[in-house]
């Protein structure tokens with residue numbers, strides 16, 4: 001039995017997240033608060049997440 005998705009909790013807004021399988025060190029964006037989260041560890045398809053300081057770049061738009 002394989003796990004199609006993984007779950008975790010956003011450390012910022014505490015939303016329960018269900019995401020496609022990710023690997024440790026990967027980042028994704030919380031759909032609720034739009035913060036970038038990094039996968040610090042995975043335990044039984046539960047993700048341990050931390051916030052990432054995102055450097056907003058001015059791309060001269």
Ligand SMILES: [Zn+2]
Pocket residue numbers: 010011012013014015030031032033034035
């Ligand atoms: Zn969030």
